[in-house]
Amino acid sequence: MNDNNKIFFVVAVVLAAIFLFDFIFYGMQLRNLASASGFALLAYGSYKDESIASFLGAVLVSVGFVIKYFL
Numbered sequence: 001m002n003d004n005n006k007i008f009f010v011v012a013v014v015l016a017a018i019f020l021f022d023f024i025f026y027g028m029q030l031r032n033l034a035s036a037s038g039f040a041l042l043a044y045g046s047y048k049d050e051s052i053a054s055f056l057g058a059v060l061v062s063v064g065f066v067i068k069y070f071l
Contacts, residue, residue, distance in 0.1 A: 008042075012057075019035040020033075038057045038060030039057065
């Protein structure tokens with residue numbers, strides 16, 4: 001894992017924790033759970049260098065943002 005992946009890993013983990021905190025304490029909304037799961041998958045994908053996990057994580061994060069801002 002190079003330096004760029006380490007930085008992205010830390011950012012993804014922090015964002016996953018923030019969205020999980022929002023899910024648990026602020027209304028149990030599915031969009032927060034989707035975003036938290038997506039960022040966790042992005043962190044896993046960057047840690048293990050797996051493109052499928054990163055792709056699924058990006059899809060889940062995108063779905064969470066679409067639900068939040070368009071629905």
